[in-house]
Amino acid sequence: MTPPTEQRRTRVAEEASRVAGGVRTLGEALARLLQPAAHRFGLVGADIVPLLVLLVCAVVLFVGLAGGAEVYEGVRERGDLARFDQPVLDWAVSHRSGGLDSAITAFTHLGGPVYFPIILVLLLAVFTWLRRTASPFLVLALGLGSALAFTAAGKDITARSRPPRALAVPPYESSPSFPSGHTVTATVTAVLVAYLVFLAARSRRVRTVAVVLCSLWALLMGLSRVFLGHHWLTDVMAGWCLGLAWGALVIVVNTARLLLRTRHRRLDDAGDTPVAG
Template sequence: MAPLRPFLARVEAKTLLAVLLTAAALWTFVGLADEVAEGDTHAFDESLLLALRSPTDISDPLGSPAIETAVRDVTALGGVTVLTFVTLSVMGALAIRRHGRSALFLGVAVAGGQALSHFSKTFFDRPRPDLVPHGTEFVSTSFPSGHSMMAAVTWLTLAVMLARAEPRRRMKVYWIALAALVAVAVGVSRVYLGVHWPSDVLAGWTLGAAWALLCLLAARWLSRRGDIEPERGGP
């Protein structure tokens, strides 16, 4: 450890924490991918998917029709249309705050996450669940969940960029907690609607969180170089 002490002394605690969390998220994703490839998640996936269905009729999700409608509304928060609109809106807000370079960084970060999601789904090419009827339309393969991943990528990256421009610590925590809540809700909705296995959603969350954390580290590095606006307020 002695040779590492000068390096660790120069690294801020929150940067080191972000690096460790990124590594943990990527390690979890790789482990999930390996388990899925070997078929070891089948029992877990099937039992959790059926737990959200009526015991007497697996074609019927738990809850009233109003709940099913609400879940479809929630799942749209991870869709391309909503995420594009919200991303452009936040980019505009950052530009109005004279954080134009941060706005550009945000656009590149979200677009990069979308490209990673598309590549991952194409690479793994896992079929969608056929155990229960699907509660909404889909156009791509199953692993990882694109909605779950892009919800984590987009909402967490949006929250990080808004938090960097926010001087008050409470608001920083609020934006990030809200983003995490939305990402979790979107993932749960995909399983509820029967269009993803639970392992798809877990993989989407972990890979999306890893990308968002990498974007945070990149933003801090670019800020130190003066390439984007510095963070306001405390960490």
């Protein structure tokens, strides 16, 4: 009779084999799906990666917009999501202390109007130097500038009040609460910086570290706004969704630009090839 431990190992191995088979099947299906587009742009082999980026970012864009719309509907209709706002804020208030409040306030200031522009300029300088091109400037500056614009518009449209000042940690803020501007800009920055690192770095370790750090930046910036009582939880959730969607849109536009440039370059090279005869 087979021991229970051996049976569990066999089941785990079988499950892993099924998952691997599913991944291979998905990869083959994606390859077949992208092949016509790859042929149109004259792409082969590893060059299909930009098309995969486009596909993934299109999915993220759709999910982010749908999630942001769902959160907004919940806030407007005072649905199930909005019911968590006050309990989460009450939990944050009960766990505050002088030292912790000061540390989180210092961190959240990094995403504010004073320190964040400095961080942005440093990021632009680093990526422009690494890439020797203006593309990082276009991606980050235009992406964040447009994100700030639609965040301000969203605040004006919703005109949602912030949590009571009695439950907030100073310095206080008075602009409309929905969505969280700090969270939107932090998330867009995280998405675009991770994307630029993928373009610039060849090391898998560097790329992994970049994704982890960028994810933590966006996550902790949003949570800090709730902990300090500057935003409701749903403000931050909407900020994450919209930031992901906007970052994905910027990547879609830039990747499409790179694909078109690659296609034009290859068409030009084909036109310069001498005809035998």
